[in-house]
Amino acid sequence: MNTDIKINKPRPVAINKNQKTFQKETEVKPIIETLAAGETVLINEYYSDGILLLKEIHKYLRRKLPNKTLREQREYREAYHTFSNLILLEVKDQLLLVKKAPSIGWLEKFYPDNKHFALSFPEVQGLNSSWQWYHNGINIPVLRNKLRPYYGVYFPTRFEHLILFDNWLKYYDGPKKTAIDVGVGCGVLSLQMVLHGFQKVFATDTNPNAIVGLAEFMGTTKLSRKIELDVGHLFAAWKKETELIVFNPPWLPATRDVDGMDAAIYYDNTLFPEFFAEAKKRLSPDGKLVVIFSNLALITKVTTSHPIAIELAEGNRFQLEKRYTKKVSAASTKTKRDQHWRATEEVELWVLKHN
Numbered sequence: 001m002n003t004d005i006k007i008n009k010p011r012p013v014a015i016n017k018n019q020k021t022f023q024k025e026t027e028v029k030p031i032i033e034t035l036a037a038g039e040t041v042l043i044n045e046y047y048s049d050g051i052l053l054l055k056e057i058h059k060y061l062r063r064k065l066p067n068k069t070l071r072e073q074r075e076y077r078e079a080y081h082t083f084s085n086l087i088l089l090e091v092k093d094q095l096l097l098v099k100k101a102p103s104i105g106w107l108e109k110f111y112p113d114n115k116h117f118a119l120s121f122p123e124v125q126g127l128n129s130s131w132q133w134y135h136n137g138i139n140i141p142v143l144r145n146k147l148r149p150y151y152g153v154y155f156p157t158r159f160e161h162l163i164l165f166d167n168w169l170k171y172y173d174g175p176k177k178t179a180i181d182v183g184v185g186c187g188v189l190s191l192q193m194v195l196h197g198f199q200k201v202f203a204t205d206t207n208p209n210a211i212v213g214l215a216e217f218m219g220t221t222k223l224s225r226k227i228e229l230d231v232g233h234l235f236a237a238w239k240k241e242t243e244l245i246v247f248n249p250p251w252l253p254a255t256r257d258v259d260g261m262d263a264a265i266y267y268d269n270t271l272f273p274e275f276f277a278e279a280k281k282r283l284s285p286d287g288k289l290v291v292i293f294s295n296l297a298l299i300t301k302v303t304t305s306h307p308i309a310i311e312l313a314e315g316n317r318f319q320l321e322k323r324y325t326k327k328v329s330a331a332s333t334k335t336k337r338d339q340h341w342r343a344t345e346e347v348e349l350w351v352l353k354h355n
């Protein structure tokens with residue numbers, strides 16, 4: 001694996017000694033005016049003062065901006081994003097300087113040589129919640145060990161599709177020499193394949209954090225010889241034929257340019273046709289192509305087309321061997337009200353073979 005991969009992480013801001021500061025007692029109006037003028041404000045006493053100021057921004061924007069139509073909602077979100085990212089916290093010797101701040105291990109990992117700088121408050125919040133997931137790890141029903149999702153990497157929070165894949169692997173009786181996992185993310189599908197006896201998995205992701213995170217997770221254990229990683233688009237460096245190709249792609253069509261973490265959720269027009277064309281070249285004659293998908297985009301009426309169904313109807317490359325589905329468990333009562341469509345949500349496992 002290329003060891004010079006640059007990960008995505010919040011960009012450090014140089015310390016400015018003359019900037020305004022905000023504490024609980026500070027008069028809010030001039031601070032909001034400072035933010036509205038595009039200038040930064042430093043939180044320098046308690047971490048919770050940052051949360052307080054975020055609330056004040058909401059109060060101010062609610063008074064100032066309509067927030068009803070979709071367009072207004074987007075404008076509101078953008079304004080909130082701009083304002084909130086001007087709130088800064090200082091980091092000294094890899095620790096947040098304010099009192100009662102969370103301890104975030106990413107600071108030491110990401111900025112080992114930068115002794116004193118600032119980060120925006122929302123970015124610190126993102127680093128903090130990601131660190132909790134990483135540090136505590138998450139239990140996934142189909143894996144023996146906890147998964148440790150790296151900063152900026154998609155990880156599964158519901159598991160029905162993983163259970164579908166696990167059941168399919170249980171009954172798969174083809175060769176298990178090699179497989180390719182496109183868009184490896186936290187590595188869950190690759191780990192499942194290794195657990196089911198695959199000798200070697202070649203995995204890719206366009207997100208450098210996924211590749212670096214998984215490499216670090218495997219370290220020099222036996223796993224690191226079973227799962228080989230390459231950062232890049234679709235199949236990246238992997239050109240050889242293989243008996244199994246797996247892809248859990250983004251499930252929703254994009255409405256704007258896709259980058260960073262969004263690429264785990266939204267697909268553009270070219271992703272599926274390119275994927276199937278490249279998969280055709282790499283799948284061995286009796287190989288299986290497994291694509292995990294969901295009816296989410298269809299039932300929420302984001303689109304009326306299904307990229308795998310389109311490929312089967314028009315691609316002239318693959319035929320359907322079998323399609324498995326599993327209902328996704330209902331949402332909690334707290335969120336049920338506006339998520340009535342969840343009742344019909346299903347994940348899908350499509351098994352394709354050459355025409």
Ligand SMILES: C[S@@+](CC[C@H](N)C(=O)[O-])C[C@H]1O[C@@H](n2cnc3c(N)ncnc32)[C@H](O)[C@@H]1O
Nearest residue numbers: 183184185205206207233234248249250263264
């Ligand atoms: C829905 S996530 C699935 C991650 C993981 N395989 C899993 O099942 O939990 C999709 C993954 O594909 C990656 N991805 C999106 N577009 C890609 C592309 N063109 N080439 C390679 N990976 C891509 C994303 O970065 C993300 O990690």
